[in-house]
Amino acid sequence: MQQPQFEIMVKRVRPNLITIGRMILQSEDEAEDIAQDTLLRLWNIRDKLDRYDSVDSLAAVVTRNLCISRLRKIHTVRVPIDEGIVQIESDGNPQSRAEDHENTKWLAEHIGGLPAAQMMIMKMSQNERMDNRQIAEALGINETTVRTALSKARKRLLLELNKRR
Numbered sequence: 537m538q539q540p541q542f543e544i545m546v547k548r549v550r551p552n553l554i555t556i557g558r559m560i561l562q563s564e565d566e567a568e569d570i571a572q573d574t575l576l577r578l579w580n581i582r583d584k585l586d587r588y589d590s591v592d593s594l595a596a597v598v599t600r601n602l603c604i605s606r607l608r609k610i611h612t613v614r615v616p617i618d619e620g621i622v623q624i625e626s627d628g629n630p631q632s633r634a635e636d637h638e639n640t641k642w643l644a645e646h647i648g649g650l651p652a653a654q655m656m657i658m659k660m661s662q663n664e665r666m667d668n669r670q671i672a673e674a675l676g677i678n679e680t681t682v683r684t685a686l687s688k689a690r691k692r693l694l695l696e697l698n699k700r701r
Contacts, residue, residue, distance in 0.1 A: 537585045545585075546575055549592050553599045556674055559664070560603035560656055570606065574599045596676035607652060646696050654689040657682055 537545070553574050557567030574595055578585065588594050647655060660666045660674070661682075668682045675682075 537582045539582075542579065542582050542585075545578075545591055549595045550575065552592070552674065553595055556596060556599045557603055559660060559674075560600065560652070561606065566606065570599055570602050573602055593673075593676045596674060600675055604652065642700070643693075646693055650689050650692060654685045654692075657685045658689045661686055 550571055553571035554567045557570040558564060561567055561570065577598055578591070578595060585591050585594075647658065650658065657671055657675075660671045661668075666674070668679045668686075671682045672679045
């Protein structure tokens with residue numbers, strides 16, 4: 537791939553790489569860094585890019601892997617506790633409001649406790665309202681993997697919910 541072709545490809549894939557990085561790392565700055573690292577790696581192998589069926593998918597996979605590596609280095613997954621959790625409107629009763637708050641907090645903590653991939657896919661599905669095909673494309677994985685991860689995450693949350701009762 538020549539430089540002009542590469543520049544066109546960069547303009548096309550860069551926004552998607554930043555979106556992936558933002559969803560995984562929960563930071564705009566880190567997402568920009570990861571996108572830049574991905575593009576640098578692709579530039580270094582630009583002579584071999586013509587061998588790939590989809591450079592976009594390759595870029596998404598590289599971005600995802602770099603994000604996961606960054607998370608492993610810092611040993612924590614930053615999850616804002618109430619992000620994306622819809623507050624249930626109660627009838628105004630103080631006890632109902634307290635129970636709703638406790639339930640929301642419990643759900644956020646347990647979603648944050650899911651494995652990183654499951655948590656990310658669940659957030660993309662529930663918060664971003666992406667369908668399985670969109671998630672698969674964004675992460676460079678197949679739809680079956682997305683469905684499996686969502687199923688496992690939901691089962692795990694259901695088991696935890698049943699323990700709570």
